[in-house]
Amino acid sequence: MSTTILPPGAVSPKSVAKAAPMPDILATRSPPKGFVGYLWRHPTIAVGGFLLLVMLFIAVFAPWLWTKDPTALAPVMRTRNPSAAAWFGTDMLGRDVYSRVLYGARVSLIVGFGVAFFSSVIGLFIGLVSGFVRWADSIIMRIMDGLMSIPSILLAIALMALTRGSVGNVILAITVAEIPRVSRLVRGVVLSLREQPYVDAAIASGTRTPVIIWRHILPNTLAPMTVQATYICAAAMIAEAILSFIGAGTPPIIPSWGNIMAEGRALWQVKPYIVFFPAIFLSITVLAVNLLGDGLRDSLDPRLAKRV
Amino acid sequence: MALLEVENLQTHFRTPDGGVNRAVDGLSFSVEAGETVAIVGESGCGKSVTSMSILRLIPEPPGKIAGAIRFNGRDLLKLSDREMRAIRGNEISMIFQEPMTSLNPVLTIGQQIGEALRLHQGMSRSQAEAKAVEMLTLVGIPAPARRVKEYPHQLSGGMRQRVMIAIALACNPKLLIADEPTTALDVTIQAQILDLMRDLKRTVGAAIVLITHDLGVVAEVAERVIVMYAGRKVEEAKVEELFRAPKHPYTQGLLGAVPKLGSSLTGETERLAEIPGLVPSLKQRIDYCVFAGRCPYATDLCREVTPALEEKAPGHVAACHYAVKEAVAA
């Protein structure tokens, strides 16, 4: 302590007055780090992701999961209750409900992912045009307002009433109904980013629009769009089930969860299991996607997390 | 017995990542009836948290308050929620920093002033409105009968702060906590609000705890000053004494080279001298002098041992190993 600078006029203290240390009134916690830590902080992603992986596994490996031909009729085996021979029972045509439910995962997931993908791509395009082309904006947004005024299930029903039932047409019908949501989202992002000084500067300095989109718009759109796409995926799977359920969806020959339930409708008071088994699978899958969406929203954008 | 005695107040917060933020860590002070005490320090030193802790407005969780806050001898931390509510806005009231956002945008001025009266004095709606008009007159708002029916967005910032003061004084509190009451206002309005507070102090006679980072305000209004740093009290003295002979290097830094009492009255604005370095993170436990990291005089001793608050001169305490001790009786 020889070279110490002391406050003016001070001398080294003869005795040191030591303050009593304050106790901690809250215990520190150390949550896990890394990927495990990420899942720990976002349990909905862990649970939703796990359930979705299980469903994907079921959809892909349905033929090897002790299933029979889901379309094989067995009139003598009609409406048997669940048993060792038919785990989920049989329907009114004697088909094995377990096999049909497992194969049904394929239709639901294809429709869900298909609608999420196509509505994102088309919505992104429309949103970008709307955000960058001034004269087109008001026209496009009027059209989107109009489209959003038609309740989406009704819009899909109308489209399905005019086309032959197929998985492709179901995806198309639900996609049309979901596009306005994505394009509005993208347009909103574009318009708010255009207000940002750095984007403003890029535009002013003559950066070409595609470059601006690639460098500034797309990276900022990705997070909200991913979240939106998960919700659209969930909504699409429910919409598919509803369409099939009321007879406006995939053709009855295809074992989709909506179709199985539609066929079980007539018997639901006596043989409720025909409706409830596909219902449970559908609900779990949609739940998984919704949980994933909630978790992604919380983790990708803490500001968004406060909203719905 | 002092009106307010704060003893070893600790207000800690759990952070989202599992850590603990020790916003206030072992603060003790007292306020006599009718006295004005200023708590000064840089932003983030725990001043506002202290004021919120006294009224128990800290959300728990994530916060937690320990220690004792005795008001008229009753420990506020031991009261039930209902008992605490009977004190808030009645015996202790508070003025906040942001007049623009501290008033409810969807309720009329009259409703907002009247609320405390109806709660604590059981007034009827019409009685409360009449008293609200009276309060608006008291705080110098023109056309009070019309203003009580208006909404906050129809008022200017200075007017809104006057309304806040009217709300705080409506029930004749014994203690008024003013958290940076003038910071968000224009300089001319600041002076008006300070004048108003001084006038009201004379007429109402409440004790005031003034939270501020503005030493000019302190010099004009306060009788005693508490200097806070990183959640702890580092110095306390009568206002003249503190400005004349600051003991703690942090206070010296705050006052700059030449502290002058009442300089903001003479037009020379007191500027906070830059103190190099950053306030230490409150997430780490600091078991040595909290100011050591920024102190020009810090020694190994400072980096090893937490200095206790010692009386360095009569009625003047500071937490510094090296602060000059003047003749202290016994």
Place this chain on the structure above:
Amino acid sequence: MFAYIVRRVLATIPVMAIVALFVFSLLYIAPGDPAAVIAGDQATPADVERIRASLGLDRPYLIRFGEWVWRILQGDLGTSIFTNLPVTRMIAQRIEPTLSLMVVTLGLAIAIAVPLGVIAAWKSGSWIDRLVMVFSVLNFSVPVFVVGYLLAYYFALQLDWFPVQGYTPISEGVGRWLQNLVLPAVALGGGYTALIARITRATMLEVLQQDYIRTARAKGAGQRTVLFLHALKNAAVPIVTVIGIGVALLIGGAVVTESVFAIPGLGRLTVDAILRRDYPVIQGVILLFSFAYVLVNLLIDLSYTLFDPRIRY
């Protein structure tokens, strides 16, 4: 204020025009030959031609659209292919059950969702908040008809508390009318309730952070006053907006709920029309629902002034 209302009402006209244009154009933009689809697989070429003519598909698009709009403005939504009855009459016969179902569901959903959302925001992070969030995500994930069957199976078949299916007109007694509507309304309102509860929670969480809430607490206001007077009134605009937007969920859900509970409303009419490929009926119902939806949201817009004095037109 009056000028604003007029402007706002006028602004809905282009939206409704686009809805009409779109619903009309579906016949033309749908992939494949709608006349053949509507006629069905067993139809002869002559049948298909007859349907094509009755839909007007053989005439130019714009002329057809003009005629169609003109007739709609006169209150003519066309004629059912299947029953040959005017679509407006078929709709009029079915409107009461649907309207009843929606009003009961709306009331039930708001009465449950708003307090639930407020409590969840107040106790944010607690078990009750988690429970509300779990309840809402479950409601988003289980399709309306599954909830309907579950409720009907348990509360009607097993416990026999409510009728399994059917509808009693309100003219035959409010009690019986309501008894028939409880289960469908609970089934239909699930997702809607979840939506309102979520937006209430989210908006309240934001409002409760505001400085004026701290002021209210500092005044000694009790928890209930803080939540329901100071906070909820500030949160009202987003909540009311979502209540309006969510009506789309109710409309879509009604179609399914009515078939589960055998309620003879517009939803059943739609489903029957789908099975019979009766496109004019589907068109009429969609147009009606969409216009109703636009109107509801117009009213919601105009109601903002009731909640926020800063909004002045």
